[in-house]
Amino acid sequence: MAFLFPPSEINSIAVKGERKLYPVGRIFCVGRNYVEHAKEMGVAVDREKPFYFLKSAVHMRPSGVTIPYPPGTANFHYELELAVAIGKPVFKVDVKKARSAVYGYAVALDMTRRDLQLSERAQQRPWDLGKDVEQSAIFSKITKAKEFGEVGPQRIHLSLN
Secondary structure, rough: OOOOOOOOOOOEEEEOOOOOOOOOOOOEEEEEOEEEEEHHHHOOOOOOOOEEEEEOHEEEEOOOOOOOOOOOOOOEEEEEEEEOOOOOOOOOHHHHHHHHOOOOOEEEEEEHHHHHHHHHHHOOOHHHHHOOOOOOEEOOOOOEEEHOOOOOOOOOOOOOO
């Protein structure tokens, strides 16, 4: 097959203790699921009907990189997240089967042009201008689920320069 220009490389995340990389096709995000952040954003948490959005995998970067402040925004905001790496297909399954599909966990930064996100939200438009931004998805190495243990007692940490 011939392309007009080279296609994008497969995006991936390093895995602790592995030479092979975890391939990423898309980044699926859950919004409005953390009470304190929902309050900060002026919305209610709805656990029965969560809010979802996507980030393009081409915007991924590894933890520790320096990313430039994006043009066209006055409020480049960060959110520290627990990322779940799915290792096999699942669809409408119970909690036990869903957990068996988890390959591992990572720490991620969801970088957001907050002012653009809020202005789009106010006009009932998609958040893409604020969320799906170049270099806006930062990931640590993945820790395999069996090494990570039960989710709960771990601590994730962010330090800012």
